[in-house]
Structures are given as C-alpha cells and as structure tokens.
Amino acid sequence: xxxxxxxxxxxxxxxxxxxxxxxxxxxxxxxxxxxxxxxxxxxxxxxxxxxxxxxxxxxxxxxxxxxxxxxxxxxxxxxxxxxxxxxxxxxxxxxxxxxxxxxxxxxxxxxxxxxxxxxxxxxxxxxxxxxxxxxxxxxxxxxxxxxxxxxxxxxxxxxxxxxxxxxxxxxxxxxxxxxxxxxxxxxxxxxxxxxxxxxxxxxxxxxxxxxxxxxxxxxxxxxxxxxxxxxxxxxxxxxxxxxxxxxxxxxxxxxxxxxxxxxxxxxxxxxxxxxxxxxxxxxxxxxxxxxxxxxxxxxxxxxxxxxxxxxxxxxxxxxxxxxxxxxxxxxxxxxxxxxxxxxxxxxxxxxxxxxxxxxxxxxxxxxxxxxxxxxxxxxxxxxxxxxxxxxxxxxxxxxxxxxxxxxxxxxxxxxxxxxxxxxxxxxxxxxxxxxxxxxxxxxxxxxxxxxxxxxxxxxxxxxxxxxxxxxxxxxxxxxxxxxxxxxxxxxxxxxxxxxxxxxxxxxxxxxxxxxxxxxxxxxxxxxxxxxxxxxxxxxxxxxxxxxxxxxxxxxxxxxxxxxxxxxxxxxxxxxxxxxxxxxxxxxxxxxxxxxxxxxxxxxxxxxxxxxxxxxxxxxxxxxx
Amino acid sequence: xxxxxxxxxxxxxxxxxxxxxxxxxxxxxxxxxxxxxxxxxxxxxxxxxxxxxxxxxxxxxxxxxxxxxxxxxxxxxxxxxxxxxxxxxxxxxxxxxxxxxxxxxxxxxxxxxxxxxxxxxxxxxxxxxxxxxxxxxxxxxxxxxxxxxxxxxxxxxxxxxxxxxxxxxxxxxxxxxxxxxxxxxxxxxxxxxxxxxxxxxxxxxxxxxxxxxxxxxxxxxxxxxxxxxxxxxxxxxxxxxxxxxxxxxxxxxxxxxxxxxxxxxxxxxxxxxxxxxxxxxxxxxxxxxxxxxxxxxxxxxxxxxxxxxxxxxxxxxxxxxxxxxxxxxxxxxxxxxxxxxxx
Numbered sequence: 001x002x003x004x005x006x007x008x009x010x011x012x013x014x015x016x017x018x019x020x021x022x023x024x025x026x027x028x029x030x031x032x033x034x035x036x037x038x039x040x041x042x043x044x045x046x047x048x049x050x051x052x053x054x055x056x057x058x059x060x061x062x063x064x065x066x067x068x069x070x071x072x073x074x075x076x077x078x079x080x081x082x083x084x085x086x087x088x089x090x091x092x093x094x095x096x097x098x099x100x101x102x103x104x105x106x107x108x109x110x111x112x113x114x115x116x117x118x119x120x121x122x123x124x125x126x127x128x129x130x131x132x133x134x135x136x137x138x139x140x141x142x143x144x145x146x147x148x149x150x151x152x153x154x155x156x157x158x159x160x161x162x163x164x165x166x167x168x169x170x171x172x173x174x175x176x177x178x179x180x181x182x183x184x185x186x187x188x189x190x191x192x193x194x195x196x197x198x199x200x201x202x203x204x205x206x207x208x209x210x211x212x213x214x215x216x217x218x219x220x221x222x223x224x225x226x227x228x229x230x231x232x233x234x235x236x237x238x239x240x241x242x243x244x245x246x247x248x249x250x251x252x253x254x255x256x257x258x259x260x261x262x263x264x265x266x267x268x269x270x271x272x273x274x275x276x277x278x279x280x281x282x283x284x285x286x287x288x289x290x291x292x293x294x295x296x297x298x299x300x301x302x303x304x305x306x307x308x309x310x311x312x313x314x315x316x317x318x319x320x321x322x323x324x325x326x327x328x329x330x331x332x333x334x335x336x337x338x339x340x341x342x343x344x345x346x347x348x349x350x351x352x353x354x355x356x357x358x359x360x361x362x363x364x365x366x367x368x369x370x371x372x373x374x375x376x377x378x379x380x381x382x383x384x385x386x387x388x389x390x391x392x393x394x395x396x397x398x399x400x401x402x403x404x405x406x407x408x409x410x411x412x413x414x415x416x417x418x419x420x421x422x423x424x425x426x427x428x429x430x431x432x433x434x435x436x437x438x439x440x441x442x443x444x445x446x447x448x449x450x451x452x453x454x455x456x457x458x459x460x461x462x463x464x465x466x467x468x469x470x471x472x473x474x475x476x477x478x479x480x481x482x483x484x485x486x487x488x489x490x491x492x493x494x495x496x497x498x499x500x501x502x503x504x505x506x507x508x509x510x511x512x513x514x515x516x517x518x519x520x521x522x523x524x525x526x527x528x529x530x531x532x533x534x535x536x537x538x539x540x541x542x543x544x545x546x547x548x549x550x551x552x553x554x555x556x557x558x559x560x561x562x563x564x565x566x567x568x569x570x571x572x573x574x575x576x577x578x579x580x581x582x583x584x585x586x587x588x589x590x591x592x593x594x595x596x597x598x599x600x601x602x603x604x605x606x607x608x609x610x611x612x613x614x615x616x617x618x619x620x621x622x623x624x
Numbered sequence: 625x626x627x628x629x630x631x632x633x634x635x636x637x638x639x640x641x642x643x644x645x646x647x648x649x650x651x652x653x654x655x656x657x658x659x660x661x662x663x664x665x666x667x668x669x670x671x672x673x674x675x676x677x678x679x680x681x682x683x684x685x686x687x688x689x690x691x692x693x694x695x696x697x698x699x700x701x702x703x704x705x706x707x708x709x710x711x712x713x714x715x716x717x718x719x720x721x722x723x724x725x726x727x728x729x730x731x732x733x734x735x736x737x738x739x740x741x742x743x744x745x746x747x748x749x750x751x752x753x754x755x756x757x758x759x760x761x762x763x764x765x766x767x768x769x770x771x772x773x774x775x776x777x778x779x780x781x782x783x784x785x786x787x788x789x790x791x792x793x794x795x796x797x798x799x800x801x802x803x804x805x806x807x808x809x810x811x812x813x814x815x816x817x818x819x820x821x822x823x824x825x826x827x828x829x830x831x832x833x834x835x836x837x838x839x840x841x842x843x844x845x846x847x848x849x850x851x852x853x854x855x856x857x858x859x860x861x862x863x864x865x866x867x868x869x870x871x872x873x874x875x876x877x878x879x880x881x882x883x884x885x886x887x888x889x890x891x892x893x894x895x896x897x898x899x900x901x902x903x904x905x906x907x908x909x910x911x912x913x914x915x916x917x918x919x920x921x922x923x924x925x926x927x928x929x930x931x932x933x934x935x936x937x938x939x940x941x942x943x944x945x946x947x948x949x950x951x952x953x954x955x956x957x958x959x960x961x962x963x964x965x966x967x
Contacts, residue, residue: 049796057665057711066669148681149663149673163672252681256706274803277711278720279793279917283803301796306915310776311791314784320796463667496667497930501657503667504675514668528671535671 038623039339041319043600045621046298050614051312052325055280055304059272060260061138061227062145062152067516068304070224070611072275072282075300076125077227077266080116080135080204081220088421088520088609091216095119095130095228095267099216111211111563115203123289124230125264125271132199137231139197139206141240144190144247145258151225154518158212159196165251168192190244211563214521222609223519233265269295269617280305284616296620309333316340316598322621323597323614328406328468331594339599344409346606348593349420349517351413353529353585354460354472354510356383356392359541361506367459367492368509373447375455375486378509382458384543388451389583391442395479396472397434402589405471410589415576416529417522418590420608424522424569425576432580432587440483455486458509461502464493469512472588503539511539514591520609522572523560530579531556540584551582625958632951636944643943647936648695652688654930659684662708662930695936704940705933709926714937717922722941723812724793725911725918729903731815731834732841736903737896739842740849741889747850748857749880759850767847775840775913782836789836791915798829837914841907845899852895856888863887890961897953901946 036043056069061077064070081099084090091099096116100106106115122130139155146152146165153163162168166178172192173185181189198205208215219226235241239259240250255261264272269292270284282302286295303321306312309330315321317337326334326342334342362371362380369377383389398412412431417424444452460476462469470493477489494502502508513536517524528535532549540548552575559571580587595604595613603619651659656679663678664670679685686694698705704714712720747759766774782789793814794802801807801823802814810820814830860866861884869883870876908920919938926934 044797047796047800055711065671066665148677151672153672254681254706256711262711278717278922281799283800299800301799303792305917306791308912308915311779311913311915314779315791317784318787318790320790466667496664497654497658497661499667500661500664500670501655504657512667515671516668 038319038600041317041339041598043319043621043623048297048300048323048601048616048619048621049315049321050300050302050323050325051306051315051321052302052304052613053307053309053312055277056275056282058255058258058261059264059275060145060255060258061224061229062142062260063147063150063255063258064224065149065151067611070222071613072302073224073227073264073266074222074268074610074612075270075284075616076264076268076272077224077229078268079219079221079223079226079228081216083220083222083520083607083609085605085607089423091220093119094221095122095135111213112208114206114208114215115200116205117203119291120202122267122291123287124233124267125287126230126233127289128230128232130228130267131231132202132204134231135204135228136197136199137234137242138227138229140193140242141229141234141250142225143193144240145250145253147252147255147258151518154218154223154225158208158210158215158218159206160192161209165189165193186248187244190247194244211561213560213563213568214519214523217519217521220519222607222611224611227266229260230265234259237263267291270300279303292617295617297616300616316596319598322601323595325613326594326596328409328594331407331409331596334596341595341597341599341601343595343604343606344592346593346595347418347420347608348591349418349520349608350514350591350593351416351418351525352469352512352514352588352591353413353416353536354476354512354588355536355539355585356389356544356583357506357509357511357540358384358544358547359506360509361541365507367461367507369457369459373450373454373456376457378456378458380541381543382456383509383540384547385446386583387442387446389586391439391446392476392480393432393580393583393586394435394439394442395483396432396476396586396588397479398432398589399434401472401475405468405475406589406591409592409594411592413587413590415579415587416585417525417572417576417579418517420517420590421520421522421525424572426573429573429577430580434479436479436483439479443483443487452484455484455488457488457490459490459492460510460512461492461494461499461508462512463496463499466512472512476586506539506541508539510586511536512588513539517609522575523556526552526556526559526572526575526579530575530584536585544584547582548584551578551584625955629951629955632947632954636947639943639947640940643939644695644936645692647939648688648692651932652691656684659930659932662932665929695933704937707926707931707934707937709929709931709934710922714934717934718919718937718941720812721917721919721922724916725904725907725920727813727815728834728837728841728907728911728916728918729900730813731838732845732903733900735838735842736845736849736899740846741853741892743846744850744853744892745857745880745885745888747854748861751858751861760854763847763850766843767851769844771840771844771909772913774843775837775910778836778840779913782839788832790833791836791913793830793833793916794826795829795833798826801826833916837907837910837916840910840914841903845903848895848899849892853888853892856891857884860884860888886960890957893953893956893960897949897956901942901949904942904945 054068056072057066058064058069059073064073078095080094080096081091082094084092093099097119098106098117100114118132118135142152143156143165156162156164160168169181169185169189170178172188173181175181196207237259240247262275269287269290271287273283273285275282284300286298288294312324316324360368360380362368371377373379402408402410411419414425414429414431460473462473473491477491480487480489503511515528530548530552532545532553537545537548555571555575559568562568600621600623601619602622605618660675660679707714707717710717743759747756750756807821810817815827818826818830866879866884869879907918908924911918911920923938
C-alpha cells in the first residue's frame, strides 16, 4: 500500500513538472529575439541562417584555398580594393582610398610599383584603428607563412617571380633544397620580402618583379589571401613578431598551429562570435563600428553541417533557413516551392574539362587494355594524335549533357576561358558540337587509318560520388561506340583516395577535372589549362608538356607581360581559339550557379567571382 | 566481486593493443599517395600543391612500424593526433561529439527497453492470439525497414508536414543562447544542461529536436527487444516451475511478474548491453538524416576521407566503451539472477 502512495506522489510531480515545462517552454526568455510565423514559416528580420554542406578548412588567409573557407572569411575581412558592381575589370576603393592607375600616378609607368593610400578611421573588430603598418604586416606575414598547398603563390609570383617563399630563399642562397639555406640567406630573403612591401607615409607600396596586369585582381575583395589583418592583435596572440630574423618559426606550420586557423580579426562588416567546428557552424555578429555603417542583419549563422539535401530543403520550407545550398541535380525539387526564390543560370567563373593524357604510363595499366593499337587497348601516345583528340571532341553530345545532366545550367565552352570573361574573346567564334560524321572523319585519319581498322579499348575513370562526371563519361562512351563497333569505351568509378596515386602516376587516359577562378583574369585560366608548367598539363606526360610549351607558352607569357588592354584581348582571343583547334582537353561545359533563398531575403546581387554565396552585408529581410 | 572487476579491466589494454595493431596493419596496405588524399578534399582541389612536400611534412611515407611506434608514443603523452576531416584534435572531436550521441542513445534506450519488454511480455502471454500476431508483424516490418528510409519518413512527417520535430540539435535562437557566457555547459547534453541552467525554453527546444531521431532509433530496436523478450518469455512460461506456480493457484499476473519475468530477463540483459553498443555505434545514418552531429557522423566523415588518426581514435574509444558495457552487463547478471556469482 505504502509503495502505491509513493507512486502517486512521483506521478503528480511528473505531471506538474511537465505542465510547468510546457508552459514556460513555449515562451522563450524575454531577451531572445522571437521569430514570428508567416505562412507556417518562422521569420526573424535580425537573424539570417544559411545552411550549406561542407565546412571551411581554416580561416587563415595564408592557408585557405577552398571556397568554403573563403566564404566565411569574406564576411570578416576586407581588401584594399573591390570589384565595381557588375564588372570584372573595374575596381573601387575599399581599405585604400584610391584605386591605383598609371593615370593617377599610383602605378609607375613601367607597371612595377603600386601605391595604395590607406583609409583612415577604419576600425577592426577589437576597436583598433587600421594603419598602413597593418596592411604591410598582413602581406608580409602571409608570404612568410606560405604553407604547402596554400594560395600565396599568387602574390609571390608577381612580387618575386617565384612560386613559393622557399624557392626564393633557395635562389638567394644558390642551393636546391630549402633545408640547405643558411641563416644569412634566410635573413636576405626576409629583407627582400620586406623591401617589396613598404609603408611610405600613409601609403603602402608594392614593388613588383615584373609588370603583372592581373595584380589588382589578386588584391581585390574576394581574394582571401589579400585580407587585411591587425598587426598588434596578431603579435599579442602569438603570430609572427614582425622581425626579419624570426620568420622561419612561423613558416609552413601545420594549419591548426597558426593563430588565424580558427580565429578572425578583420575590418569586415561581421565579426566572429564562434566557429563551432564540431557542428560546422559559424556564428557572426554585425560589426557595430563598421566604417560603411553597421549591417542590417544583426546576427548570421552559417551552418555548413547539413549534408543531407532533404533536411536543408525542409529547413528552408519552415523558415529555419533563409537560404540553402542546392546542388544542380536537386534544383527541380525547389522549383515552385512557395515563398522561395530560385535564381538560376548565374555565370560563374568555373568550367569543367577532360584532359587528354598524351603520354600514358602504360606499364601494368588496367585502363589501357593491351597498351597497343591491336583493338584491345590503346598505346601510351594515343592522345598525342590531334585527330584522336578532335574525334573525341566531336563525339561528345554537349547539348544532351547540358539538358539532361546539368539541367540546362551550363553552356558549351568557347575554349578554356569561361563565358564570364567573354570580354577577352570573340563570342562569335565556332565551338565544338556533337557531330559523329566529323568524329568518324578524324578517327579515319588517326594513326594513318590504323585506329579505324583495328579499333581500340580504353577505360575512363570518374571520381565517386561525382555522378555528373560519370554521366559525362557515359555520354562520351555512347558517342564513340556508335561510330565503329570496334571502338570500346569502359567507364569506371573510383574513390578519390584510390584515384589520386593513379592520376599522379599518369595512368589515367583522361582526367576529368574542373577549375574555379582564383581571380577574374583570363591568365588564371590559360595558365593552369594550357601552360607547360600549369596544373592541368602536368597530367599529360612529358609529351603533353612539350606540346604545350611549343603551342601555348610564348603566347601565355606575352599575355601576362602585356599592359595594353587591347593587345591583351587579342592575345587571349587567339589563345581561346587555339585551345579548341589544338584540343589539349575536351572542354565539357562552362558551369552556371544558382541561389535559393526565402522571398523575404532582399538585396541579393550576383557577383561571379565572389567566393561567398551571399554578401550578408548587402542583405536585409522584409515581408513586403 | 572487486577482484573480478579489476581482472576484467586489466584486459582493456590488451584489447586496445589488438585493435590498434589491426587498424595499423590495414592502413599499412595503403601507400603514401593514397593517404595524402586526406589533405586534398577533392580531385579539383589539387591545385598548385606540392604533394611530395605534404608527404614529407606529415611523414606519410614512413614504414608502418615507425608510424605505429610514433602513434603509441603520442598516445602515451595523451595525444591522439589531429583529425584532418573535423579540423580539431581527435580527443577534442570525440569530447565534443560524444555527448550528442550519448544523449541520443540514452533517450532511445529507455523507450526501447521498457517498450520492447512490455510488448514482448504481452506478446508471449497472448501467444498466437491476434495481439501477438499484430506485434510480431509490426516488429518484423520495422526490423526489416532500412534506417534511412524510416528516418526520412519520420523527418518528412514530423517536420515537413506537422512541423513539430525539426532536425539538428537546437533551433537557431537556442544555439545563440547556449553560446552566451551566462549559459554553463556541464555535460554537453543540451537537455540536461538546460535543466541545470533552469532554462526550460532551451530544454523544450532540445527535446523537440531529439524526439524524431529517438523515435526512429526506438522503432528500429523495439522489434529486436520485443522478439528476444517474447521468445525468452515463451521458453520460461513452458518451464515446470511456472506450471507448479500456476498449479498452486497463484494469480496469473503474479506468476508472470514474480516467477517468469525475472528469469526471462537474463538473456534480455545480454542483448540490451549489445543493443546499447549497437545504438552508440549504429547512429551513423540516423545522425546524418536528422543532421544530428554526434560520433556517428564524425566517424563516417573521417572514414570516407581516410582520416586515419580520427578513425583509430574513435575505434579506441568504442573499444573502451565495449569493454566497460560488457563488464556492466556481467555485473547486472548477478543482480538479476542470485545464482550467478562473480569471482
């Protein structure tokens, strides 16, 4: 009996407790900004939630070289100059008060000296005021840090004509390896860097190695590697102390050992509240002292941890997310969603190709069959024959691919320079089209007719889980096999970790890969795609590199050393045309981008080079 | 009893040694060029990268034995290494993610055990009656349902249609509250922390978020619990002593509660221990569907990105839990069944 009484008491406590909980629970504490409900979705004008998939690697400007990282840094940091809205060639001042040009005397006549007058009254997130010394420190610190795999080559190349700070030190010391560089040479290297970037009164001056037309693009907003950081705060937090003697202590550190790995201290419109790495979530707050006036939206949460699309979609539907990341294959599921805006076909500086490996490593290579031209394989130099390359280019059904696979959100390329940079080439020039007759013609000419007679067998490899590339392989397979029954193409999926060593050893007959611009200049496409030392030609063997050197290097070098804009356009028009005529790669498509947000998000402007999906500073939320 | 516990715990290092050797043996089959892929997230991200420099920097070309001794050496200094896929030390990753999974598991385990046992008992008592058939069909259906299908269905209905149970761990406003300095984190489990901070609004919010994944997990494991309880109960109900109990005129519910259930629970305890482990480890899919960032999500990301230190670290952690849970199960035997003596 006694036990039953106790049971009743417990039950009563539970019921009363639950009632209290429900009663208090429905009303969040007063200081919390409460969302109101609009058509079943919650709306809070002071909070913006962006939900993506895939988090930043680091917030360090010297190391970050992925979109997810620069997306976040874009909100915290600013640059000396910015692109003019709607333009990829004109700039407006940002932390500098003037955009240098030869006319205003801030660029020297030989194009090697750039001066930037620094804006006064700009406050960092900690309240400190921006000085020219901060600007000088920002660039020097990032160049000294120059970690493996980072973006700093972009600044080291125009400033010193080298690919890395280690290369520069090696040159100064006259040795082959950085380990052999002695103390004296290290100090000389430091002086060289510190002389290249100097404070001159209220200006910061850059002394370039050679004239370098895209230099302003490399400094402009959207380039996270040119972010301006706070010198005093950095030193206080244990970063490089600003002395020439000590730079190696902070050089090439493990990503996580740099002060800026997870912290940020910039002048941007938002300041960091937290990066919760275990939940891939960034919380930011409007910078009250922002020099252009505080942002309309007070708090922004970027939640990069929702890998499942359906979850993201539901969050958007319920108004828990104001904007979400939508991969191209999911965009039909967004179309017609109530209260949601879908903006499609935004021309991004991004294209995708399949590289022809002109000298395949055929030793024990499962992808080339017999390794001979006997109908059961391909020889190592199969793709060094222009006829084969052209035949492949004509055998790909571009229109079906764009329509069916990327759902119209792409266009057929004019060459290696994407359409976002169409000022630099002739958009009336011919492009490849799906033409099996022509493909047949070229196959018949290849290897003096041997290919047509004996046939071939090749395996194309795509990286799991990129099914877009899988379908590209299959469409190519379909086209080629329709030409001659002796032609056999096989398609194989592979995990990236398995693929990397094979790609590295030159075993893949064709390498499917995309390029997203670092900065808005055609040089950033022709160099990786066509130069013998570029990233993509490195997958084509010695033969491919020699071919590139003969065909493209001189033109590419001419383009980067030319300061006259008209002449530059001529050079890139020619390179663009040649990239199709010589077909070093099968150019698959120029990719478009899309944005998906609630109708109440106002002020979105598309910027093709902006790493961030949204510039939160430009946005506001309103139900009108 | 104490000596038994000590003896069992002494096995722990042996188990751990075995597991780590096994994992390192597997990893040694991967060359440095495969392992370097951890540092390059995708094929398009390999730009201007000197892969050889990365291999040199992280000693990826060391022989397996050297790698293993270095790892053990670090471990002895309390350092499990850096997890490239989650951007933090492995120790920190586990510490931050485990409370979420533990919270989920604890919330799931209670309804699973109570509900499963209850249904199992009913099912066995009404053996071959309609109620038995219904629960069995339900059990088989749920047990055979893939977790991602059930999870998505629950998400669609609970969040998409009804709007009651959102994904994630907290709503945006609650996240901001938890970030404030005035909110103290004790356990990392939001439901418990919010109660300790007397923030019932946050508690309510955390509860709303946890119900759907818990329901999904519970549905999947109810079936398992139910079937074990049912068969073990049926076995016991056919024993002679139960017939004797009935013969001496005891009421049926006394027979079931006092005589049958206690004995039937012994096998149930064994599987409940395993179920707890299964829940802890098997939340991967449910965590992904409901965007619930726990250990499962951590492990799957680490494994697909070949994040060796993280995979090894989590494996070690699970091994420790496995040994401990098994120990607790063994101890529970002696509580349920006085005949069992642990020496």
